[in-house]
Amino acid sequence: MSNQHLGVKPQTSIFSKGYDPQRSEGAATPPVFRTSTFLFKTAEEGKRAFEIAYGLSPMKEGESPALIYTRVNNPNSEILEGKVIGWDGAEDAALFGSGMGAISSTCLAFLRPGDTLVFSDPVYGGTEYFFRHLLPQFNIKTKHFPAGATKAEMEAMVKDDPTVKAIFIESPANPTMMLSDICAAREIADQYSTPEKKILVMVDNTFMGPIFSSPLKLGADLVLYSATKFFGGHSDLVAGIAMGSKALMAQVKVNRTILGSIADPDTAWLIHRSLATLQIRMEKQQENALKLVTYLASHPKVYEMSYPGLPSMGERQLELWKKQATGTGSIITFKIKGGEAESFRMLDAIEHMKLAVSLGGVESLIQHPSSMTHSDMSPAEKIHAGITENMVRISVGLEDPDDLIADLAQALEKA
Numbered sequence: 001m002s003n004q005h006l007g008v009k010p011q012t013s014i015f016s017k018g019y020d021p022q023r024s025e026g027a028a029t030p031p032v033f034r035t036s037t038f039l040f041k042t043a044e045e046g047k048r049a050f051e052i053a054y055g056l057s058p059m060k061e062g063e064s065p066a067l068i069y070t071r072v073n074n075p076n077s078e079i080l081e082g083k084v085i086g087w088d089g090a091e092d093a094a095l096f097g098s099g100m101g102a103i104s105s106t107c108l109a110f111l112r113p114g115d116t117l118v119f120s121d122p123v124y125g126g127t128e129y130f131f132r133h134l135l136p137q138f139n140i141k142t143k144h145f146p147a148g149a150t151k152a153e154m155e156a157m158v159k160d161d162p163t164v165k166a167i168f169i170e171s172p173a174n175p176t177m178m179l180s181d182i183c184a185a186r187e188i189a190d191q192y193s194t195p196e197k198k199i200l201v202m203v204d205n206t207f208m209g210p211i212f213s214s215p216l217k218l219g220a221d222l223v224l225y226s227a228t229k230f231f232g233g234h235s236d237l238v239a240g241i242a243m244g245s246k247a248l249m250a251q252v253k254v255n256r257t258i259l260g261s262i263a264d265p266d267t268a269w270l271i272h273r274s275l276a277t278l279q280i281r282m283e284k285q286q287e288n289a290l291k292l293v294t295y296l297a298s299h300p301k302v303y304e305m306s307y308p309g310l311p312s313m314g315e316r317q318l319e320l321w322k323k324q325a326t327g328t329g330s331i332i333t334f335k336i337k338g339g340e341a342e343s344f345r346m347l348d349a350i351e352h353m354k355l356a357v358s359l360g361g362v363e364s365l366i367q368h369p370s371s372m373t374h375s376d377m378s379p380a381e382k383i384h385a386g387i388t389e390n391m392v393r394i395s396v397g398l399e400d401p402d403d404l405i406a407d408l409a410q411a412l413e414k415a
């Protein structure tokens, strides 16, 4: 059954698109296909399945990748991938065992020794480690521009360097919430691409996507997610997603098969179950976050609050926000008057929110980026990226916002 011809919104199409109940005994929702391997009807069919899976010969009109082995694909991953592309307007998606699996496998699908990756700084600590410490071991150089940089600042990284192969943007940046200019990255990539080397624009859309921002529609080639966050939404799984054109995703999927970075069927099924509430969760979490932002903005112990759309983020950030987002999201970063000691006293006093890293789940989480998610950065790198010892990041969940405000009030009292 296909409702694709109706052209409905993702919130409707996710209930039917990409799943045929007749292929699963009429089950109204997809079962978990907990199998490692799949049977071929004939040897010829098996041969053709591998030709397509390894990109040995292009798919013909009407052909689709066959099910072979769960490290390659699985009905649960395929059903999920068929649904999630709706929000971003992607042609294809690939599910991974973690956000880092999506980022590393996608980068390694396109970067070769001698290439350079240019990235917005800061990015999530794991991504930072991959860029600064692992890629250089394969002779892939990395360099960065500050998140929120002007087009000229971004261009300066690319224009005299023919080795640049990709521009990677995390927007909003973790944990500073700074937006980077995706349209400018597209223009720069187009200007400095050559027939032999197309510069790719990759965007980590974990914080705002897929509901409040759609980088592919702004010109990105590939969009990446930690699906551990809003897609999963319940802090009970770890996964990642990459999306883009069919041609680029074919390369990503070959890499996923060989690196073994696909998620298992149970994880795919759990994310699939979370899709129905993705929009409503993100909208309600945002509504709650806005109440916390209003409270924190006038708190005498709080300053430099970072939250998309806040006028205090500056004119340029506001302009980027209007251009690139349709919402403000539910992640708030702010500084407490004092240093690490004051921040720790506040964090230790919190009762309703959980002191834990990660974000995007139904429960509110609070953490200290400098000593937790970004602890691997050197003091100089932290200063450069604007990550200070009095910085705290909250992921706002679905608790009653008045209780969360009361919790913050009593904890800040002890800071």
Ligand SMILES: Cc1ncc(COP(=O)(O)O)c(C=O)c1O
Pocket (backbone or CB within 6 Å): 098, 099, 100, 101, 124, 126, 127, 170, 174, 204, 206, 207, 225, 226, 227, 228, 229, 238, 239, 240, 358
């Ligand atoms: C923006 C961002 N990208 C990627 C990741 C990595 O995702 P995962 O933990 O699912 O590997 C994270 C994790 O916090 C993140 O915040």
